[in-house]
Amino acid sequence: MTSLSAYIDDLAGFITASPSSYHAAAEAASRLAAAGFVRRDEADDWSEVDPGRGPGRAGRYYVVRDGAIVAWVQPTGAQPTTPFRILGAHTDSPGFKLKPKPTTGSYGWLQAGVEVYGGPLANSWLDRELELAGRLVTTDGVEHLVRTGPFLRIPQLAVHLDRTANEALSLDRQRHLNPVFGVGDLRQADLIGHLAALAGVDGADVAGYDILTADTNPPARFGLDNELFAAGRMDNLTSVHAGLTALLEVSENDEAISVLAAFDHEELGSQSRSGASGPMLEDILSRIGDDLGATVSERLRAFADSWCVxxxxxxxxxxxxxxxxxxxxxxxxxxxxxxxxxxxxxxxTDAAGAALWARCSAAAGVPYQEFVSNNTVPCGSTIGPLTATRLGIRTVDVGVPLLSMHSARELAHVNDPFSLSAAITAFFAGA
Incomplete structure (x- = not known):
């Protein structure tokens, strides 16, 4: 996209369509399919469903695993030692997740029993209209995406009842963060039944669920010259969207295999089958190598010449x-x-990675800036070290600068997501 305004509008649409990691993966898959990418089922023998694949054959494919998605463009000239150019990101964001037996309440209020997911800035979630979103799985094993729209609210205690609230707000995770969704007789309320009805299934058939909260306030541009952008889940849907947008522009004549790897569960430490510490990316890269006839040695040579951003x-x-x-x-x-x-x-990031990002930014004609933590402030982490450790692929860490990270609603400048996508496009093009 050459227009900044069009890009930000599209980012806003992507965020709105992605209230959970499962919705984010589904939205990415929908966009990829519309662009001609073919979905691959991991349980299939890919050589049987596409027997013509191999060296000299181009292809555009994607795999969805729970709330994660990996997509790639295999160029016409791909060989067993063709390197990979990987954009790694994550689809999940901090918030609250429904517990088992989630319909709770007291004193006439109906409430949802939730546990903290990741590290949300808890006070930012107070007094907002929230929705529930995620997946229901019925007894037949079929997955059903669902979202409620505005449905819940975590009410803050009035300042008249806590005169210290503006000086020392303290929120007990068990007692103070359960949202309300109505009033009435608890015995007649059924939160999972309500979600099932929205998904078009019988509540009695729901055997499991992964349902999280999301802020329903839509993304917005504001400020001087309309240059500020606020939205929920920009950590890390800004990166997923930037990588997706860049991948959709990749030419099949490029000399590397371009890959978008959007993992789930980064906010929890990435230790899951769809997280960056899991086998998903390695599994798919290995199967791509198998289709190209790569030996173990050739696969390692491809990895040695590859990069992950x-x-x-x-x-x-x-x-x-x-x-x-x-x-x-x-x-x-x-x-x-x-x-x-x-x-x-x-x-x-190391010196070689810094040089790569400098080349990508220069090729895209966009600026970049260095970030390092204050020595007295603990530094967070990303999927970068995990991917580098698991695969041995050279990796560099980048991202959009935000204020209010892990808030229900984060803040960015419109230039930065647009510039990130441009630099990733240059990365896929071989800068």
Whole structure:
């Protein structure tokens, strides 16, 4: 997309369509399918469903595993040692997840029993109209996506009843974060039955579910020259969208196999079958190599010549808390994506990765800026070190600078998601 406004509008649409990781994977799959990508089932023998594949044959494919998706473009000239160019991101965001027996309540209020998912900025979720979104799985094993629209709210205690709320707000995760969704007789309420009805299935047939909360306030541009952008789940749907947009522009004549790997469960540490610590990416890269006739040695040669860009949101300098940032490295929203650096390898960037990102940014004609944590502030991490460790593929960490990360509603400058996609497009093109 050459227009910044069109890109931001499309990003807003992607975020709106993706209230959960399962919806994000489904929305990405829908866009890929519309562009001619073919879905692959991991249980199939890919050589049987597409017997003509192999060296010299182009292809555009994707695989969905739960709330994760991996898509790739295999160029016409792909050989057993053709390297991969991988954009890694994650589909999940912090929030709250429904517990078993989720219909609760007291004193006439109906409430949803939830547990904390990841590390949300809990106070930001108070007094917002939230929705429930995710998947129901019926006894026949079929998955049904569902979302409620505005349905719940976590009400804050009035300041008249807590005069210290503005000085020392303390939220007990068990007692204070259960949202309300109505009033009435608890014995007659059935939250899962309501979700099942929305999905068009019988509540008695629902055998399992992965349902999370999402803020329903739509994404918005505002501020001077309409340059600010606020939305939920920008960590990390900005990266998923940027990688998806770039992959859709890849030419099949490029000399590398371009891959989008959008994992689930990063906010929990990535240790799942659809997380970056799991086998999903390695499984698919190995099967691509098998289709190309690669030996183990040739596959390792391909990995040795490959690159992964791990894209995850980062921190812009906060004007009200500048002391929380490194005094010499103060990335500002609107000045380009972050090159994320950590001496203890919480980010995978090294000198070679920094040089790669400089080339990609220059080829795209966009700026970038370095980010490093203040030594007194613990540094988070990303899928970057996990992917580098599991596959031995050179990896660099980048991302869009945000304010209010892990809030129900995060803040960015419109230039930065647009620039990230442009640099990733250059990365896939071989910069």
């Amino acid at each position: 791990s894209a995850d949101a980062g921190h812009s300098v906060h004007p009200n808390y500048p002391e929380r940032h490194d005094p010499a490295n103060l990335p500002l929203a609107g000045r380009g994506p972050l090159l994320k650096i950590n001496g203890n390898q919480r980010y995978a």
